[in-house]
Amino acid sequence: MHDIRVGTEDVFKRQLELAARNYELLQNRKVRAFNVMGAIGSGKTLLILRLAERLKDKGLRVGAIAGDVAGDDDYQRFAAAGLVAANLNTGDDCHLDAHRVGHALEDFPLGEVDVLFIENVGNLVCPADFPLGTEGELVVISVTEGDDMVRKHPKIFAQTDVLAVNKVDLAGFVGVDPMVLVDDYRRLNPHGKVVLTDARSGRGVDELLGALGL
Amino acid sequence: MHEYSLAHALLQALTDHLREHPVRGRIRAVHVRKGELLILSEEALAEAWRILAEGTAAAGSELQIERVPVKVRCGSCGYAGPVRYSTDEGWHFAVPVLSCPRCGGRAEVVEGRELAIVGLSVDEDSSEAG
Ligand SMILES: Nc1nc2c(ncn2[C@@H]2O[C@H](COP(=O)(O)OP(=O)(O)OP(=O)(O)O)[C@@H](O)[C@H]2O)c(=O)[nH]1
Ligand SMILES: [Mg+2]
Ligand SMILES: [Zn+2]
Ligand SMILES: [Zn+2]
Ligand SMILES: [Zn+2]
Numbered sequence: 140m141h142d143i144r145v146g147t148e149d150v151f152k153r154q155l156e157l158a159a160r161n162y163e164l165l166q167n168r169k170v171r172a173f174n175v176m177g178a179i180g181s182g183k184t185l186l187i188l189r190l191a192e193r194l195k196d197k198g199l200r201v202g203a204i205a206g207d208v209a210g211d212d213d214y215q216r217f218a219a220a221g222l223v224a225a226n227l228n229t230g231d232d233c234h235l236d237a238h239r240v241g242h243a244l245e246d247f248p249l250g251e252v253d254v255l256f257i258e259n260v261g262n263l264v265c266p267a268d269f270p271l272g273t274e275g276e277l278v279v280i281s282v283t284e285g286d287d288m289v290r291k292h293p294k295i296f297a298q299t300d301v302l303a304v305n306k307v308d309l310a311g312f313v314g315v316d317p318m319v320l321v322d323d324y325r326r327l328n329p330h331g332k333v334v335l336t337d338a339r340s341g342r343g344v345d346e347l348l349g350a351l352g353l
Numbered sequence: 354m355h356e357y358s359l360a361h362a363l364l365q366a367l368t369d370h371l372r373e374h375p376v377r378g379r380i381r382a383v384h385v386r387k388g389e390l391l392i393l394s395e396e397a398l399a400e401a402w403r404i405l406a407e408g409t410a411a412a413g414s415e416l417q418i419e420r421v422p423v424k425v426r427c428g429s430c431g432y433a434g435p436v437r438y439s440t441d442e443g444w445h446f447a448v449p450v451l452s453c454p455r456c457g458g459r460a461e462v463v464e465g466r467e468l469a470i471v472g473l474s475v476d477e478d479s480s481e482a483g
Contacts, residue, residue, distance in 0.1 A: 145374070
């Protein structure tokens, strides 16, 4: 038995190249894009809708790509709210990747939007490994998932620079102190910005816009 | 959660490599470097490998995974090297904090996200036998 050194191409290299290509395309078309990740049902879609309302008031045109394993519910909600929307089903993949998003961008009317939200598949595990080529990333969790969400999925929080802790209106009902989540996040990501939001009433949404640099 | 597609990509990379650099004998182990930031289950990756490699040149081989710690480069003070880890008792494991351990500035990750094959262990004698 003997050992041979081989050097195959890094399997993420192509993803990174495709992400860089998406980034360049978005920059050239002057579209500011954001990868919205987060737990299932944490309020990603509703927060995007709230952010879009504020951006529209500022005279900006907003688009959204709804990434889901199956179905077009989120796409329908974006479209009904008047956003330029596209649906992106992953089949059975648990995350979006730069390749899929690249094809979605080819078909998307980028000339009609200034800001584009790409809603990732609800999942706190792997979307962090797959940069899409957006200028910013946001991860959304809600208090109803419990106060240990950051501790249970530390890597995505260590790598994502904006966190929304959503559904703070329900914190008292579920007996969760949102500050536990905030403190855990701050320890993992000293450069990150964290905002408490209630997407139903719109509380915290302006602050979240600021955290995203919008 | 995407260990199967990554195992598939590794297998593809190996197949491409072997086409140009064939090896004599049976591949017993495939050595892989895996960045610690990647959110992958090493057991699931090895299991996916075992299943997907069947019927290929790597059939029966074992994936041996070496974990690559994070290294950063700091834009503010020029530090280059490993990071500090957050090891609160609540965490299930130590989590790399992606800042400069010297000045606290924002630091660019230069290692810790890789996934590539770096070596093979080949059993030359077994090619005749089987
Ligand atoms: N009370 C309360 N409900 C909320 C809040 N944000 C979202 N919801 C509700 O929570 C449910 C899920 O919200 P969505 O916006 O669909 O969540 P999501 O993260 O997009 O869900 P998936 O795409 O399925 O992963 C909906 O019924 C929302 O109306 C909030 O801040 N407070
Ligand atoms: Mg949604
Ligand atoms: Zn995945
Ligand atoms: Zn393609
Ligand atoms: Zn520094």
